[in-house]
Amino acid sequence: MFDFVKIRDSLIGGDIEKTEALTADALEAGVPAKEILDKGLIPGLDEVGRRFQNGEYFFPELLVAGEAVKKALALLRPELMKSGSATTGKYVIGTVKGDIHDIGKNIVIMMLEGNGWEVTDLGIDVPTKTFVKEVRKKEYQILGMSALLTTTIPRLSETIEALKKEGLRDRVKIMVGGVSVTRGYAEQIGADGYGRDAVEAVAVAKKLIGK
Amino acid sequence: MNGLERMRKALKREEPDQVPHFELLIDPKVRNAIKPGLSNEDFHEYLDLDGIGLGDKNNAHRYLLLNKTQKLYRDQWGAIVKFSTESAGIPQEPAIKSEADFDHYAMPDPDEDWRYDNLRKAIKRFKGERAIFCGVTDVFDIVKESFLGDVVMFISMIRNPELVKRISQAVLEYQLRYIKNCIEVGADFFFINGDYATTSGPMVSPKMASEFLMPYLKAIADCVHENESLLAKHSDGMLWPLFDQIVQTGVDAIHPIDPEAGMDMGEAKAKYGGKVCLMGNIDCGPLLTWGTPEEVHQATKECIRKGGKGGGLICMSSNSIHSGVKPGNYLAMVEAIRKYGTYPLEQHLENLVVAGSRERP
Numbered sequence: 001m002f003d004f005v006k007i008r009d010s011l012i013g014g015d016i017e018k019t020e021a022l023t024a025d026a027l028e029a030g031v032p033a034k035e036i037l038d039k040g041l042i043p044g045l046d047e048v049g050r051r052f053q054n055g056e057y058f059f060p061e062l063l064v065a066g067e068a069v070k071k072a073l074a075l076l077r078p079e080l081m082k083s084g085s086a087t088t089g090k091y092v093i094g095t096v097k098g099d100i101h102d103i104g105k106n107i108v109i110m111m112l113e114g115n116g117w118e119v120t121d122l123g124i125d126v127p128t129k130t131f132v133k134e135v136r137k138k139e140y141q142i143l144g145m146s147a148l149l150t151t152t153i154p155r156l157s158e159t160i161e162a163l164k165k166e167g168l169r170d171r172v173k174i175m176v177g178g179v180s181v182t183r184g185y186a187e188q189i190g191a192d193g194y195g196r197d198a199v200e201a202v203a204v205a206k207k208l209i210g211k
Numbered sequence: 212m213n214g215l216e217r218m219r220k221a222l223k224r225e226e227p228d229q230v231p232h233f234e235l236l237i238d239p240k241v242r243n244a245i246k247p248g249l250s251n252e253d254f255h256e257y258l259d260l261d262g263i264g265l266g267d268k269n270n271a272h273r274y275l276l277l278n279k280t281q282k283l284y285r286d287q288w289g290a291i292v293k294f295s296t297e298s299a300g301i302p303q304e305p306a307i308k309s310e311a312d313f314d315h316y317a318m319p320d321p322d323e324d325w326r327y328d329n330l331r332k333a334i335k336r337f338k339g340e341r342a343i344f345c346g347v348t349d350v351f352d353i354v355k356e357s358f359l360g361d362v363v364m365f366i367s368m369i370r371n372p373e374l375v376k377r378i379s380q381a382v383l384e385y386q387l388r389y390i391k392n393c394i395e396v397g398a399d400f401f402f403i404n405g406d407y408a409t410t411s412g413p414m415v416s417p418k419m420a421s422e423f424l425m426p427y428l429k430a431i432a433d434c435v436h437e438n439e440s441l442l443a444k445h446s447d448g449m450l451w452p453l454f455d456q457i458v459q460t461g462v463d464a465i466h467p468i469d470p471e472a473g474m475d476m477g478e479a480k481a482k483y484g485g486k487v488c489l490m491g492n493i494d495c496g497p498l499l500t501w502g503t504p505e506e507v508h509q510a511t512k513e514c515i516r517k518g519g520k521g522g523g524l525i526c527m528s529s530n531s532i533h534s535g536v537k538p539g540n541y542l543a544m545v546e547a548i549r550k551y552g553t554y555p556l557e558q559h560l561e562n563l564v565v566a567g568s569r570e571r572p
Contacts, residue, residue, distance in 0.1 A: 055412055059365040060366065150497060151500070197409075
């Protein structure tokens with residue numbers, strides 16, 4: 001039986017090459033890709049996330065783990081595609097119009113990708129109409145919007161209202177985040193989820209699509 | 212006592228006649244709503260602010276227009292940055308994409324004379340009366356934002372620390388030269404911008420901070436002090452885990468004791484008031500944007516009660532007076548500083564917090 005703890009620990013230790021090599025070894029030994037993901041990589045990333053939220057790990061450790069999982073997932077993807085579980089889901093994300101801060105968004109993207117999400121990054125300063133256009137494509141399970149400035153927070157509710165007006169609100173789950181956004185505000189404007197940090201955002205995203 | 216004298220006293224943790232106030236940036240929308248038609252300098256005189264800030268990015272850096280409709284520019288470090296309605300540009304594409312790029316990299320020249328034109332104007336108008344603060348972007352911030360990009364920077368701190376240090380050293384040398392030039396031209400004080408933390412906590416561990424952040428901040432503090440000037444370090448976010456280290460670099464003041472990150476002015480005063488001047492901490496997030504003048508008045512009174520005793524407080528917003536700040540709220544803040552900030556504070560306030568002096572770890 002394959003020792004998944006080794007994959008988990010190499011990820012927690014931030015060893016990108018070792019994580020990649022152990023993933024390749026497991027595949028070669030005939031371990032199903034889904035099992036490598038579920039028993040090795042995801043528990044490792046969950047532990048990194050826990051340490052981040054406890055203040056033991058910081059952005060560098062979190063992002064190196066995210067990078068390690070991305071590399072391992074690239075090896076697993078062909079196998080996962082065969083079994084129809086190549087991605088966790090499709091996520092479209094952007095920082096609202098007028099707001100050009102993107103550090104938080106970039107870290108959320110990295111963590112989503114590490115958790116198997118296929119992410120479309122619309123970038124910063126994204127107009128409401130662009131969010132609406134993307135949602136109209138029907139490709140995404142979740143729309144994530146970030147606003148850091150108090151001046152741009154109203155754009156979050158404007159986008160939700162615009163989606164309602166276009167009859168598109170039910171096509172996606174909507175998540176919001178950013179330094180001045182609170183859980184209460186997210187509820188008030190009718191968002192489906194809120195993430196205080198990247199780790200919480202990933203957990204909420206999974207929950208929203210029932211995974 | 213004039214603004215300069217007041218500010219110097221506060222930075223040295225001595226008691227001035229009045230808690231000083233200035234902002235590094237006051238958005239033109241807010242200025243115009245309060246008193247239309249005034250230049251930034253006129254506005255400082257109109258409100259009789261104790262100091263004026265000149266950020267390096269807005270006054271001493273060159274930007275090359277790349278795409279007008281998309282508001283894309285190349286910054287002086289080589290990154291592509293995008294501007295929005297707020298004044299600071301955010302890099303879209305970093306200057307360095309591989310280590311080899313940096314081998315051939317040519318740093319901009321801090322000695323170019325035009326960089327100091329706006330500083331000279333401020334000096335001509337305010338020297339000796341109001342404190343002239345030069346904003347200097349933190350080395351960590353420049354490397355993260357313009358040279359490598361945030362994700363690559365954080366990963367490189369573990370995977371390629373030598374590259375991060377090489378770039379940081381080169382940026383430091385630029386900044387030290389810039390600081391010396393500003394002092395030669397006549398700047399009074401320095402304000403080192405660039406966040407080390409988010410609202411949840413530091414971006415990097417205290418151990419990494421001691422390796423990648425503090426040596427460069429200390430070199431800047433030493434340079435400023437060798438040239439007989441004083442400096443403040445700005446960082447948004449929850450800074451407590453790094454506070455001892457920042458104080459140890461020798462900076463004279465720390466801004467803004469971020470209320471949105473849950474940092475309390477009273478706690479800062481009680482622990483560090485004997486070591487460092489405290490600046491801030493009027494919330495420019497929800498409070499100044501959506502609050503009422505009464506709430507702002509109350510928060511300002513509390514800030515002075517907690518941080519003002521014995522000097523060592525410069526009352527300011529927690530970042531800047533950005534375009535979303537209600538003009539009436541900014542005025543309420545300034546009025547409250549003048550009302551409650553006249554020394555001795557005991558004449559207006561009770562239960563003042565006493566400065567403590569945490570032992571160096």
